[in-house]
Amino acid sequence: MKVVNFDHASATPLLPEALAAMMPFLESEYGNPQSLHTLGQKPREAVDKAREQVARLLNAGSANRIVFTATASEASNLALKGLAQALKHKGRHIVVSAIEHQSVLEPARALAKLGFELTELGVDEHGLVSPDELDKALRVETILVSIQHASNEIGTIQEIAALAKVAHEHGALFHSDGTAAVGRIPVDVQALGTDAYSFAAQSIYGPKGAAALYLRQGARPVSLVHGGIQEKGKRAGTENVPGIAAMGAAAEVAARELPEWSARMKALSDRLRQELPERLEHVVLTGHPDKRLPGHFSVCIEFVEGEAMLLFLNDQGFATASGSACTAKTLKASHVLLAIGLHVGKAQSSLVLTLGKDSTEEQVGRFIDVLPPIIERLRAMSPLYARFQKGEDPYETHDQSCHGDR
Amino acid sequence: MYSEKVMDHFRSPRNVGEIEDPDGVGEIGNPVCGDMMTFYVKVKDNVLTDVKFKTFGCGAAIAVSSMVSEMAIGKTVEQALAISNADVAKELGGLPPNKLHCSNLGADALHAAIRNYQEKRTDHPHPSLPLEAEGTERQKQETSPPGARSADSGDEK
CATH class of the missing domain: 3.90.1150.10 (Aspartate Aminotransferase, domain 1)
Incomplete structure (x- = not known):
């Protein structure tokens, strides 16, 4: 029996365009994008192109705003832990919503164990976070707010632009996990006003193992993985070229369709x-x-x-x-x-x-x-x-x- | 995730329902935890002549209830009380480790129903069976009817 997938939040099939885009880098073009020699050229171009494609999907303004990671969980971890580390001289208070995915809740709770203060903000019966409630929860020492764009469990879409504005009024940065939203609703990170935004290639029928974190200019998380200059030092390690190329191709299709x-x-x-x-x-x-x-x-x-x-x-x-x-x-x-x-x-x-x-x-x-x-x-x-x-x-x-x- | 035998009992659970005039009822688990079982037993001459259940719960919980009911019917009260959680899991061809607790519920619910039967007997002893007759001697007598006995020993093999 052919299985009908009504669980796309768990896995999406791969777009043919994404598969075609990754194949050369699984076959002949196996080079390392960081190599100066010829083998590195096509892979480097593929990663650059994908960065442009993903930036366009989110209206990020510039390809420089995109950091590739392996998973959306990693992207959110980089946003939470990386930004908290970078901003800890300004304050130690973090706010997340009570209905975040585990990949936001758990790093936030891990930070709380490391001496940060955490507020888990409640939601109404529809799962909405109130900008007024957020306003009340913010303090002088609040450095970071993380509220998902939409819920993979109940489908509710948050008023991100209003929430980000409140966070900014209090001098805090704003991250949003967009894994459930991208590929279902238009996402314009500049209009939303988020400082960081994570999502996975899977959200747009790309492969597993590729994801991205948008970072507004000036949002500079401390890397979770040190040891190389890849992703401008925000994520060391040889790039997953096939996955990234496929994510770029999927982003282009998604932007169009x-x-x-x-x-x-x-x-x-x-x-x-x-x-x-x-x-x-x-x-x-x-x-x-x-x-x-x-x-x-x-x-x-x-x-x-x-x-x-x-x-x-x-x-x-x-x-x-x-x-x-x-x-x-x-x-x-x-x-x-x-x-x-x-x-x-x-x-x-x-x-x-x-x-x-x-x-x-x-x-x-x-x-x-x-x-x-x-x-x-x-x-x-x-x-x-x-x-x-x-x-x-x-x-x-x-x-x-x-x-x-x- | 589940063995074929578990899936079979889940898809076609045996002995679902309530017994109208049960000799014992036992309830284990609660909706807050995600599974709850109610077992009903009918006892004649110390033998479980009928066992039925209703279960709110996952695939394992339903399969375990079905298997427990099947294992218990025809057994003496003592034999049924001896059915262990491990026996049920084994009979089902194993359960995933995080579902083993479901098998605990099954045997517990059956035992609760039997204890309820025993308590009722103690509270309102059968006129022809004086209280002092309760015990192994009387049970031996009660389990002697040849029909029940043979069905029982057949089950054990």
Whole structure:
């Protein structure tokens, strides 16, 4: 059975243009971009070209503003740890939102252990960070604010321009993790006013192993990897030429095709938001109703557990994701769902679909037909549903400790 | 991620449901943690004649519930209480390490239902079975019916 990928947040297929762009550097053009001899020439040109292409996609102003990394996690780590190190003489306070991806939350918490002060800013029930709340959280000694552009879990798009403005008014730099946003909505880093912005080649149907950090002029993080002059000293190590060349090619395609991708994905996710609640009772749509990513659908389907849904959907040929504790390797329910105030019992029932540019009406229609019988089946064996039907509180618990904690 | 046997029990779980007039009910886990199991047992002459369950949880939790119910039916109360978490995981052909806790829930929920049955008996002893008869001697007598006995020993092999 052909798998329908409704989990593009985990992996996207490679654009043919990206594959074509990387092939020469896996074959004959294996040289090192830093070499002065002939072998280094084509690889060097490829990296330069890709930097231009990525800069254009983000409207970065200049190719010099782009640093290539291996992953978006690395890019965000460089922004967080690198900028905190560089600015620690000015202050030691950092602000992040409570719904950041782990690749922002964990470096921020690691910095807190190293003597920085961390504020994790709450969000409203739609997952929005309020500029006013940010304003209140900022202090004289705040050096850095990091708030994601959009959530890969609930699809909410933040008001980045307003948030960055608030940070700047207090003299703090502003980083945004754009991994979920790039490839779904237009991104203009100059209009957003961010000092740093990270995203992965995977966001735009490029290969794994390539990503980028945009840095506004003057934002100079201390490198995490020392030992060479690559990436202007901000990231030592021989460049991943095939990956970077492919990321550049993907950026060029994305810059051209994004309006069409967005419109198509938005129509499909709007249909899911419209039709699934008509087909299923007791569902909670998560994330912002309007300020949301095209192609993103997130929901909690009460009384059934996420992984069980995911396995049955996989049997039907649909690759999907969930923020339930059982699907997470950590066995903890999604911190994002808890941060928007969802009951932890309901968070176990999360289902997240991230469609892609090639998703079709037919696939979505089939999904809408396939899901209700799965839910019916799981509810029929769910003691929570039985409690609910008897008029009892389905989420009542006597014991708050979890076996996962033991 | 899961073995074929786990997937089979997940896809076609045995003994799902509630028993209308159960002799014992046991509930383990809670929705906050992401899995909860309710087990129902019917006991006749000290033998588990029927076991049913309802489970909210992941694939492993559902498969474990199904397997536990299958292992328990036809066993004596003592044999069912001896079913260990490790037995269940083994019978399922193994579970991923981070899912082993699910197998703990399965046996625990069954044992909770049996203990509930035992408590009920202590509270309201059967008129024909005086309390002092509780114990191994009486259990031996109770498990003697040939039908139950043979089904049981067949299971054990």
